[in-house]
Amino acid sequence: MRPATEAELSDIIQGAQALRIQGGGTRRVGRALGEVLDTSALHGIELYEPGALTLVARAGTPLAEIDALLAAERQRLAFEVPDLRGLLGRNGVSTIGGVVAANASGPRRVQVGACRDALLGVRFVDGMGAVIKNGGRVMKNVTGYDLVKLMAGSHGALGVLTEVSFKVQAVPEAEVTLVAERALPQGLADLRAALGSPYDISGAAWTDGSAMIRLEGMAGSVAYRAGRLCALLDYEQAAVDWTALRDVRGLAEKPGAVWRLSIKPTEAVRVVQALGCEAICDWAGGLLWLRDPDGTADVRAAVSGIGHATLMRALPGTEVVPAFPPEAPAVANLTAGLRAKFDPRGIFNPGMMG
Incomplete structure (x- = not known):
């Protein structure tokens, strides 16, 4: 239709x-x-x-x-x-x-x-x-x-x-990205420090051993802020394709289940290390993309109480795993009330959420 x-x-x-x-x-x-x-x-x-x-x-x-x-x-x-x-x-x-x-x-x-x-x-x-x-x-x-x-x-x-x-x-007049090779713990600490600074960050991500900080705005302002952050964190300017990070291309061609985690940024290192999965970290660790090659990682248990995990791409043959996390009882009650109001017959996308 x-x-x-x-x-x-x-x-x-x-x-x-x-x-x-x-x-x-x-x-x-x-x-x-x-x-x-x-x-x-x-x-x-x-x-x-x-x-x-x-x-x-x-x-x-x-x-x-x-x-x-x-x-x-x-x-x-x-x-x-x-x-x-x-x-x-x-x-x-x-x-x-x-x-x-x-x-x-x-x-x-x-x-x-x-x-x-x-x-x-x-x-x-x-x-x-x-x-x-x-x-x-x-x-x-x-x-x-x-x-x-x-x-x-x-x-x-x-x-x-x-x-x-x-x-x-x-569209801003200028854009600059600052990059440094960093292990995950130090990289995410740097990104959180940048976001906590007065220098108006428009991107803060870590992937493949590098931390990246993006600045946008008027050319003079960007140059000043970039200089201050380079001095503060010992980073250098470099060309970065932010669309590749945005589109999670680093995991697209690799086999395995892919999860999207929204968690407390301060918990990102612990979660990645506990699961042992390849990770792309955005929002200074608030958003994690994880690749689980064999589908055995207990991702939802790892984020219990600190965020939630959505299964974006399942392994072939394991599609029965719910994509969306189970809701807490109080949230489930609110959800049921909203659906009863807006979709009382339950006709919209039945089965999608669980």
């Missing part, structure tokens, strides 16, 4: 039993059941005002189309959307609705926040076929329930997005 209008989408939902919601099919994790509901026909830019740094697009609009439109005005989506097709073995076209549904956010999250923090408004259709709008086209204080934040990262479990609006960002 591929509705071209919001009205068609509403009619489909009202008559459906179980729907597996899909935009471009590039970000799906877990094993949802049901008939495929393809939202890619809900596409098009509704509004773009470069002077107001505002963009409104239908949910099925390809991300590449949005990136090209913004680039022509030297603007961008600040939260640096990852492209995980290589890691997950997908060939689809990423859509902006899928970006929001996954709350997909890259290295710059340490500075500007996640996808949800750039969202101004959403339109979606709930499990009874009702069209709901929340937020708007400017930043303002929210009254009532903030459905904009709720829908970001909901993975289609509460409603089908039809339109999203964003604040966008001007």
Whole structure:
């Protein structure tokens, strides 16, 4: 099913039993059941005002189309959307609705926040076929329930997005990366020190024995901040491909299960050493990508009480392992209440979360 209008989408939902919601099919994790509901026909830019740094697009609009439109005005989506097709073995076209549904956010999250923090408004259709709008086209204080934040990262479990609006960002004048060879403990300590400094870091990552610190902004400011950090931490400027880190290319071609961990940065070293897995660390250790070659690492036990782990890519033959972590009882009760409100028939992506 591929509705071209919001009205068609509403009619489909009202008559459906179980729907597996899909935009471009590039970000799906877990094993949802049901008939495929393809939202890619809900596409098009509704509004773009470069002077107001505002963009409104239908949910099925390809991300590449949005990136090209913004680039022509030297603007961008600040939260640096990852492209995980290589890691997950997908060939689809990423859509902006899928970006929001996954709350997909890259290295710059340490500075500007996640996808949800750039969202101004959403339109979606709930499990009874009702069209709901929340937020708007400017930043303002929210009254009532903030459905904009709720829908970001909901993975289609509460409603089908039809339109999203964003604040966008001007591309900075200059960008510099500072690099040093560091063992993991010292590297992450350096990154946390950089983030705690007054020098406005836009990237803090460790991979393959190197720690990397990114600075962006006006040329004079970047040069000053880079000089201060180089003196403080004994780093040097070097060319770094941040898209490779963003897209986890270092693990994409290697066999094994791949996990995405969101944890306390101060616990990253302990978790990596305890599991013995190859790691890529972003957000100064707050985000870990781990490769478990034989699928035997007890990843969820290692992060119990300090974060959560999502199985992004399972080993062949082990897909029965739940992709998403089990929820604590209190959280599970809240989740059940939200689903009862927005999807009382349980038709959206059944089976995906567990």
